[in-house]
Amino acid sequence: MRGGLPIFPVEADARSVVTDHLFFGLLGLSVAIILLVVSLVVVFSVRYRRGSSAKRGELPEIVSKEFEIGWTVATFFLFLFVFWWVSSSQLSGFKAPANALEIHVVAKQWMWKTQHPSGVREINALHAPTGVPVRLVMTSQDVIHSFYVPAFRMKQDVLPGRYTETWFKANRPGTYPLYCAEYCGTDHSQMLGEVVVMRPADYGRWTAVQPQPNDLAGQGGVLYRSLGCGSCHDAAGPNHNAPSLGGLYGQQVMLSDGRRALVDETFLHQAIVQPDRNAVAGYPATMPSYAKAIDEEGLNALIAYLKSLPAHAGGRS
Ligand code: HEC
Ligand SMILES: [Cu+2]
Known part of the structure; x- marks a missing residue:
């Protein structure tokens, strides 16, 4: 229609x-x-x-x-x-049909990143099939952005620290412009992308020829090794004087200032980005900040990897 x-x-x-x-x-x-x-x-x-003879009663x-x-x-x-x-x-824009294809969107200054169920990722592009409802689950890495596709008459704010949703069902193959509709800094006007709508068969073929990445935890493992976390945190590491990270997720830990903290995603995020904020009791404060070395997507992967590590003998009880 x-x-x-x-x-x-x-x-x-x-x-x-x-x-x-x-x-x-x-x-x-x-x-x-x-x-x-x-x-x-x-x-x-x-x-x-003034001066007209109209009745004024x-x-x-x-x-x-x-x-x-x-x-x-x-x-x-x-x-x-x-x-x-x-x-x-x-x-009706809030509730996508149950059979919708779920695609994740991460907005950041100044680009759109999308991730398909298959693990395929795109930057400033979103490939989608015709005739299939597509549900977008979106978050921002920094400020408020807004996902705006005029051809679909669709606009939804994308906020840091929470998820917003919207959905569409495209009906004709084509390439439609994607804009950011919330002023988000210097290059706001350059925060452009495109939605490429393909027939379902073409979408299937497109998906098949994309590089198939590791799952999130696998990507995190690669980061863990390339950043050298193990040199301190693994029992065999050369400067082993840091807590074991196996089975840490969900535990309570003692902090050096006497507080107790629950290890959840936010705790792990802070431990890596602002290590002095929640320093763990009983260890020297030698953990460097990785705020500059890893972005939000990398942190998601690294945290997924830490969560996947089993508790091993000699680790925490
Ligand atoms: C130079 C040694 C060193 C390196 C390299 C290092 N850490 Fe640490 N890390 C520590 C020390 C010491 C602590 C305990 C003191 C603290 O919390 O600051 C710690 C604490 C942590 C904690 C909190 C642990 C707990 O028991 O609550 C996490 C999570 C963590 N590091 C993850 C990492 C990750 C991920 C990397 C790699 C990106 C990394 N560390 C690299 C030394 C290191
Ligand atoms: Cu923006």
């Missing part, structure tokens, strides 16, 4: 066409009201200009009362209808 202006058609399912109906419906309503008000202003200013009381009540109630119901129309169409 297509709708909207012929120069800028809607390329997604009926839900997106409603957005156009809404837009043009509200535009038409506003124009009608403006025309009414402006023409009354013109008519009255001519009719009641009292309005007939009964007529004006009914008129007041009439137009007040009528506009009330008109706006109630508009409210229902807009909100019912917007609410």
Whole structure:
């Protein structure tokens, strides 16, 4: 189903066409009201200009009362209808159909990163099949961004520290521009991408020829070795004077300032990025900060790897 202006058609399912109906419906309503008000202003200013012979007596009381009540109630119901129309169409945007394809989006200054269920990753691009609902689960690595695809009449804010969702169902193969619609710093206007819509068979072929990455924990293991974490943390390491990391996730640890802390994702994140913040009791504060060495995606991988490490003999109880 297509709708909207012929120069800028809607390329997604009926839900997106409603957005156009809404837009043009509200535009038409506003124009009608403006025309009414402006023409009354013109008519009255001519009719009641100084020196005109128009009647200036009292309005007939009964007529004006009914008129007041009439137009007040009528506009009330008109706006109630508009409210229902807009909100019912917007609410449907939150709940993707159960069979939707789930794609993760990470926004950062100034790019879009997407990850498919198959593990395939893309930058500033999103490949999607036609006729299949696509659910986007999005978060930001820094400031607020907004995922905006005009051809799908779709716009959703992307926030740091939480997940937001939206979905679409594209109906025609093609390449559609993706913008950031929330000012996010110097290169906000360059934060561009494209949504490439393909027939399902083509999408399958495209997926098959993409480099197939390791799963997240596997990628984290590679980082762990390349950053040399093991030189301190592994029992066999040359400067072994650091806590064992096996089975750490979910444990309580004693901190050097006497507090206890639960090891969750946030704790691990801080341990790597701001090690002096929650220094562990009983060890020298030699752990360097890796804030500059790893980005959020790398941290996700590294944390997934740490969580996958089994507790081993000689490790924590
Ligand atoms: C120079 C040695 C050294 C290196 C290299 C090092 N660490 Fe550490 N790490 C320590 C020490 C010492 C502690 C304990 C004191 C503290 O918490 O600051 C620690 C603490 C930790 C903790 C908290 C452990 C707990 O029991 O709560 C984590 C998690 C951690 N490191 C992860 C890493 C990761 C991941 C890397 C590699 C990116 C790394 N460390 C590299 C020395 C090191
Ligand atoms: Cu942005």
